[in-house]
Amino acid sequence: MKFTHEPMLWFLLVAFSLVAIGLYGLLSRKSLLKMIISTEIIVNGANVGLAAFATQHGADGVIIAFFAIAIAALEVAVGLTLLIILVRKYGISFPEKLNNLRW
Amino acid sequence: MLLYFTILFLVVIATAIAAIELTNFIWVLVAFATLLTEIALFYFSLGFPLLGAFQLAIYAGGVAILVLFAILTIGEREEEQRESKLAAGVALATFVTGVIASIWIGIQTKPYLEISLKEIAQVFMDKYALLVIPLSFTAVGIIYGAYYLLTKKLQKEE
Numbered sequence: 001m002k003f004t005h006e007p008m009l010w011f012l013l014v015a016f017s018l019v020a021i022g023l024y025g026l027l028s029r030k031s032l033l034k035m036i037i038s039t040e041i042i043v044n045g046a047n048v049g050l051a052a053f054a055t056q057h058g059a060d061g062v063i064i065a066f067f068a069i070a071i072a073a074l075e076v077a078v079g080l081t082l083l084i085i086l087v088r089k090y091g092i093s094f095p096e097k098l099n100n101l102r103w
Numbered sequence: 104m105l106l107y108f109t110i111l112f113l114v115v116i117a118t119a120i121a122a123i124e125l126t127n128f129i130w131v132l133v134a135f136a137t138l139l140t141e142i143a144l145f146y147f148s149l150g151f152p153l154l155g156a157f158q159l160a161i162y163a164g165g166v167a168i169l170v171l172f173a174i175l176t177i178g179e180r181e182e183e184q185r186e187s188k189l190a191a192g193v194a195l196a197t198f199v200t201g202v203i204a205s206i207w208i209g210i211q212t213k214p215y216l217e218i219s220l221k222e223i224a225q226v227f228m229d230k231y232a233l234l235v236i237p238l239s240f241t242a243v244g245i246i247y248g249a250y251y252l253l254t255k256k257l258q259k260e261e
Contacts, residue, residue, distance in 0.1 A: 002147075003108070004214070009210060010112070011149070016200075016202065016204070017119075017198065020195070024190050024194035027190030027193055033173065041119055041138070048145055054149075055149055055216055062218065071242070072162075087177045
């Protein structure tokens with residue numbers, strides 16, 4: 001099924017809901033895996049918003065969403081590498097133990 | 104069409120909340136992969152099949168498998184729950200601001216533009232082709248950074 005004239009309001013609501021849920025997860029969870037997943041949910045919310053704007057303003061939103069997906073995939077790769085290294089060193093709930101850079 | 108959108112919306116929100124709230128990492132991954140697939144359905148329905156295919160291939164395929172390998176490497180564990188009023192407040196404020204902005208921006212909707220693949224390719228070549236160069240350097244830097252971290256860690260373990 002294809003949307004043809006549905007209000008953009010609907011898609012923006014999806015986008016903002018995903019951003020809000022992702023923010024909640026990012027700020028409230030202790031494990032780095034949940035933090036990475038929350039970041040990805042925020043990026044996906046932004047991408048839905050970009051795609052919705054593209055239906056009104058042209059192809060630019062889609063192209064930026066392509067770039068965002070490509071960079072987000074790389075970010076996950078690095079995040080998971082760090083996760084594996086840090087979990088082996090500190091255990092699963094290590095973000096609270098990472099305080100070397102505190103002043 | 105409203106019913107179709109409502110079902111998609113509810114599944115997306117439910118899986119996003121499940122991905123945050125569930126404690127078993129394997130179930131978190133299942134919810135996350137479902138969420139990514141549903142978002143690809145949004146792209147297909149909005150008339151961007153290439154973006155939907157990209158989402159399916161990279162996110163629902165690649166990223167989900169990466170997360171699965173990470174879970175298998177660190178071991179399947181339960182995470183202890185923690186409530187945070189500050190996080191809930193920030194998320195609620197973001198959502199309310201988003202609803203107001205959505206109503207402000209999205210209340211007047213013009214008929215959707217028909218954007219073909221040819222048009223996307225043309226806009227890309229006209230405006231964004233040069234952006235690929237710095238992005239490629241960024242990507243190489245990120246990949247090298249991950250490789251460096253991992254090999255340094257492995258050398259220390261030896």
